[in-house]
Amino acid sequence: MSTGNGHRRVVITGMGAVTPLGHDMDSTWANLLQGKSGIRLIRQYGELTTPRHIAGQVAIEELAPLQSGSAPSHGATTSLSGLPLGRAAILALHAADQAWRHAHLDELSTLPHTAGVCIGASTFPIVEDRLGHLSQLLDGNRWDPIRYAALCRQEPWLLNQSDAAGIASELSVRYGLTGPSITAQAACTSATQALGHAFQSIRRGDMPLMLAGGTDSMLSMMCVTGFSLLGSLSQRWSEPERASRPFDRTRDGFVLAEGSAMLILEELEHALARGATIHAEIAGYGSSCDAYRFTDMHPDGGGAVMAMRSAMQDASIAMDRVGYINAHGTSTPLNDSTETAAIRRAFGAHADRLAVSSTKSQMGHLLCAAGAIELAVTALALRDGILPPTLNLDFPDPACDLDYIPWKPRASDTTVAISNSFGFGGQNGCLVLRRWKTGSEKNAVAVSVPAMPRRVVITGLGVVSPLGVNVHAHIAAREKSACTRPAPAGIATLDIPHACSVLEFDAGSAIRNRMLRKILTRAASYAVSAAGEAIASAALEPTEVETASLFVGSLGLDQDLDLFGEALKASLDAENEFSYERYSRYGKGLIDPLFLVKSLPNAGLCGTAIEHQILGPNLNIMSGPASGLLAFASAFQQIQSGATTVALAGGYDSTLQLELVLTHLLEGRATTGAEPDRGYVLGEGAAFFVLEDRTHAEARQATIYAEITAVAHAHSAPASAAEGLYQVAREASADIQIDAIFGDGLNLPEEDEMEAQTALRLQPKLAVRSLTRSTGYCGVASPLFSMLEAVLATRAGEVTRPLVWTSDHGRHHVAVALRSANPGMPSDV
């Protein structure tokens, strides 16, 4: 990855979309301008009479076949590994196909090897797919692990479709994109985070091109139930088209929708050199965290204000240049009044001169894809000089008193527009677009970039592992192994005798915030606790914590299927078959209304922000086990490029949930009673680090544990894993002589051989060290335990130039190079 310090401009050269308003970008845009609504009654509940639900649905079976040459032989409904794809993946493939062709990327003879993918996506077990087998899967109120394992062995796609990170991987491989492949998960801000991250990466010079956007389809029974139990959905509708009424006084909730939008973001010179058509320029990105509550926005909208202001500051554009805001505008009572107040606070008197609209009034809420389709729409508004309207604005709300472009589109020659996203959990994002005209490349653009890349050091450590619930206890137990602990009964019945559970962790004393104690899963609680230890060990001032950036790698699926056991059992009819009718009458009422909040994949990040009051920019990465090290690498890049001074980075996971246990078991990776010497013992945990600009750390005389010199991230198909790992190892270690490697050590013949061979290729005589035999395999947390080992060994003077790497299932390959922080050492960064 380049560590160049020039400032690059980022433009949009292709867009594709599949939405409730149209099967491509053009028809979606045309229908938006015609004031059409894509909201209808949906049939997710079969042919049932009640409860009826409305949503913005895509007729997926009517989509045209994929056309772009990069994926000629593969359809949109089967993955490259031959498994049926879920709706969100299918929608993403279609949107990407359109964007790819729109940008004429098929005509490019070779793609830059650093080009990558960055999308927002959600994860959720699609309980519907299991309903046909319910009577055999349920043992009383619980899922029977043995029968569930047998079913998943037969139907492996059941587990595959819950893996949201797989969508980005599918795109990377299909389009031959070998650079980073990131899935951002920040609830409704996911796509905006993904686009913001892609934008920052291109601007820094990491790569010249990214396929970025979002996809989502949360219209399944359990998703509708989840949002409906939270009271988030509009319920007082009589006509579906009228239900989504942002900023109207009678609004009563949002309307779910599915869809995807993908954009090609390109570095300006790269786009010009290949003669690409430019649709708009991305000028800035702002991100913040409310650090307030999970589902309520802070009434003064402080987090939203910060996101908008920092985005404009990032773009170096005066606030009063903004002519249009594509609002988050969900149609919930609280969001719309709070967003209005936030716009007023951010823009002052100028708020009365700008136009605001919510395209959710027509499309509904595309959740993890919302930020992508809304950015695309904003780009088209600037390009075509016409602003899309807000439908259903009938009754003025005194608390919503801006110009919302009611009902009819409006011509406008505005040159700067922003797109807002605010998510459950309190993550806010804002992207700034500038109109592009021929000759715009000659306009001088003011930017603030550091003259030199900043040096980045580690100044704080925190951990919750099977070895101990803080760094001290973890170190003390390092020579022992947690791998002989007996597994919980449910796991043990699968012939998995051991599990590396975290012992002696008491959320009651580790977490102050009452609501967090109530809703966080154990894994997310580990994150909050480890992050707290890292902050304390760095001895940061409260103001430094408040403005710090937060980068978290989160586990994919944080949900216990047993949560639904009682409800599903109550939904079986006399023939022992699942009955929708019984579900809506008896089952639904037995489901914990907070289950959706409890299983938010960004709960660890938001919990950490709330508990420790961290309000700064943030990114939640949900890209499988490499996510934590990816979060760490992203924090490094942000500090190195001068975008932030202090960052908290880490991750958390628990592989001890049934779905995940089955994944590791069926892939033949988990150690079983039958093969006790092969594979790994499953575990859980979290680790966090404080990363800091070296100058800042030295000025406040912080303890410096190690310096980070380089990071690298690549993605490959599993078949090319060895090349991928070697590539990142080479890139991160550059020309330096490393003296230790901290790797995965999974105790699997192929993986171990790959690590050994890569080490040998890189530099003879280097063995790969790993803690996996002590901690077990703890998913996202494991590569971070490697990092902790490397940092501690560096601090102790045992090694001076270690390399930390991970390669998960042969897809993501990440490497980070450290060196001793000895101040006497000459800088050769």
Next chain:
Amino acid sequence: MKTTQPDQQPVSDPFRAAMAMDRAGVQERTIAVVARCLDRKPGEVQLSSTLWGDLDAESLDMLDIVYSLERSFVICLPRLNLLQRATDIFGESPIVQGSAITAKGLAVLKASMPEVPESFFQSNMKVHEVRKAVSVGSLVRVVVRCLDANAALRCKVCQGEPRQVPDFPMEICCTQCGAAMELPSGEDIVISDLLRVGTELGIPRVDAAAATTEASET
């Protein structure tokens, strides 16, 4: 609450056991549920404690409390807030003007929430201020109302009394003929109570179609 022959009912039927509770029992259990949901000692929760004010509850807590009360008493509580329901029934303009509640709207609230001190309902009160009135006593009132409705329920087939279907927490059936019965809906209870209040106060019901038209006209 009607409890004719409580001793004859099996103790293992939580549905009948809840119906058999006296008011003091309902209060005690409601306080225990609220305390557990808010992670407080029962002594810190009084009947007069307001949820949003005194007890510092968040919207997620309210969902948790309502769900826990339903499970605990085997009842079906209303979800939609009283004011929204009132505007559905009586139309938007008689109840709410701008962001403030009208005099009629206040009269409806007073009559519907007798446990709230009169002084709370000030003229020009804002819509979002209503929730500040909700206390543990308000919850007890609604729970008792739902339990009464449970007790009044009779089998459509044979007029028998209801009991819980063993092993199915929220399902009831007739004690005599075994026919499936349905828990009275909290929403229906609120609607019928509001209609009664409307009649007492002389506020006419807007029929559903008309209310919809009003809500969707530009």
